[in-house]
Amino acid sequence: MIHYISGGQRSGKSDYAARQALEHSNNPVYLATSRIWDEDHRARIQLHRNSRDTRWENIEEEKNISRLQLENRTVVLDCVTLWLTNFFMDNHYNVEAAMKEARTEFDLFIQQDFHLIIISNEIGMGVHASTDSGRKFADLQGWMNQYIARKADKATLMVSGLPLTLK
Template identity: 85%
Template sequence: MIHYISGGQRSGKSAYATQQALDIADNPVYLATSRIWDQDHQARIQLHKNSRDTRWENIEEEKYVSKLQLEGRTVVFDCVTLWLTNLFVDNHYDVEAALKEAKREFEQFIQQDFNLIIISNEIGMGVHASTDAGRKFADLQGWMNQYIAKKADKATLMVSGLPLTLK
């Protein structure tokens, strides 16, 4: 089962996703994809970690999620945006290369028999990016969101803490 959850910044995606995972598993996995970019980001990551109790297994993987063996588990993948950022930067801001790598990695990852709750951001719904790299990333994010949403069994859009069922 793949449950895709998207929405804007601070829309309640992570809280909703973690509750969904706890509703179906006693010991879910929290798969964090963020790099630590600076001290502020480190503090945000620590806040997320502190919000999860001992029922959770925490795994950190910046890019190569398909190497993880999570068969039979319930996994919260948080999040596509940070994962894509790593791929985008490491592919020297090449949208095509990053999208190709992301799709390949995602396809390999979902070959496992597991419950995947995958969080992403709808960054294209906000302010128009003022830089070329920002505009390219918004396109990359939008295309990957569409790709994942099509593969998902269920899709939810979070708006102001409210889950809206899309699929």
Template identity: 80%
Template sequence: MIHYISGGQRSGKTDYAIQQALLLSERPVYLATSRIWDEDHNARITLHKKNRDARWENIEEEKEISKLLLANKTVVLDCVTLWLTNFFVDNNYDADLALAAAKKEFDAFIQQDFNLIIISNEIGMGVHASTEGGRKFADLQGWMNQYIAQQADKATLIVSGLPLTLK
């Protein structure tokens, strides 16, 4: 089962995903994909870690999520935006190369038999990016979100902490 959850920054996506995972498993996996970019980002990561109790298995993997053996588990992947950032940066800000690499990795990852709850951001719903790199990344994010949503069994948009069922 793939449950895709998207929404804006601070919309309540992670809290909702955690609730959904705990309904499916007493021992879910939290798969964090972020690199630590600066002190503010490190503080956010630390806060996320503190919000998860001992029921959670925590795994950190920046890009190669398909190498993880997670069969028969419930996994929260947090998040597509940070995971895509790693592909974008590592491919010299080439959105086409980043998208191809991310799709290939995602396709390999979802071959496992598991419950997967995927968190992503709808960054294209905000202010139009003022830089070329920002616009390229917003396009990349939108394309990958569409790709994941098409393969998901369930899709939920979170707005102001409220889940809206899309699929």
């Protein structure tokens, strides 16, 4: 089961995903994909860690999520945007190379039998990026979101804290 949850920044995606996970499991996995870019980001990550209680198993993996053995678990992948950023940066802003690697890794990951809840951002719904790399990433994110949504069993769009069922 794959449940894809997308929406804008601060739309309520993470809280909704956490509630969904706890409805399915007493000990879900929180799979964080962010790199620590600076001290402000480190503090933000620590706040996220502190927000989860002892029911959660926390795993941090920047890119190679398919190496994790999560059979029969409920997993919240948070989030595609930060995970995809790692591929984009490592491929020196090459959209095609980043997309190829991310799709391959994602396809390997979802071969497991688990309840997967995926969080992603709809960055293309916001302000148009002012830089070439920003526009490239917005395209990459949009294409990856479409790829994941097609494979998902269920899709939800979060708007102002409200879940809207898409699929």
